[in-house]
């Protein structure tokens with residue numbers, strides 16, 4: 509396989525997490541196709557504990573034969589932090605499917621911390637690496653606090669975060685990744701003026717259905733990846749229906765995959781130039797993300813926020829790339 513010039517080099521910061529895992533499978537397919545290079549995976553405390561997100565990441569890398577990729581362990585959050593989302597993702601973060609996969613090959617106890625990996629990788633290749641963050645922003649903020657200016661050394665920072673013109677998913681106003689650690693989100697949004705944001709406004713348009721899982725698995729139904737994907741989809745659909753997320757449609761939101769849609773199929777999204785502010789103190793609104801939609805000059809803008817997505821084109825690419833991965 510020929511690696512293209514200018515192939516995006518990616519650090520994936522993640523808290524797997526069901527929808528993280530779908531993004532993760534997509535990214536592994538893109539790497540196998542020579543369209544991306546995975547530099548490291550930095551796990552974070554979020555959907556489930558740091559230790560579980562670490563072992564889940566290791567197991568998913570193993571599924572694709574990427575044992576050699578370094579996995580970082582999540583930086584500890586502040587002590588009064590919010591509760592996690594094990595009620596959505598299962599106690600192990602992957603619908604209790606972790607026992608069906610080959611065991612984790614990376615050792616949590618001896619792994620480097622995620623913030624240090626981010627610092628070292630960005631210093632080693634300034635301007636070259638894209639940081640894709642699909643969990644709470646604890647690690648990125650810790651890296652910025654430890655090494656001020658480090659996040660500016662990323663080629664681009666792409667987040668699944670926030671809710672602007674729609675309801676939150678953890679409170680009426682807040683999206684999980686920001687709500688879980690709003691101070692960290694504020695640090696990241698203050699670190700540079702071109703953060704790319706995929707919020708609930710677009711990710712709640714992205715419903716991955718049972719039919720899509722079947723279409724993918726049909727390519728090679730007996731493969732371990734296909735079986736895992738179908739089982740995980742079943743679990744996620746059950747949870748989504750239970751929480752009335754999808755309006756009764758037999759599917760679930762692949763929130764985190766939107767980041768890869770932006771990087772690899774940007775024609776599927778429309779972005780707006782804005783100043784994003786994070787509510788860090790509100791009694792009822794903590795973790796809310798705010799933009800000014802009035803037609804004023806964009807002074808102080810710090811981000812590009814996606815507010816529209818072409819679902820058909822997005823899923824055409826997503827499903828075909830997953831098929832490629834499963835065919836291998």
Ligand SMILES: [Ca+2]
Pocket residue numbers: 522523524525527528555642643644764
């Ligand atoms: Ca996530």
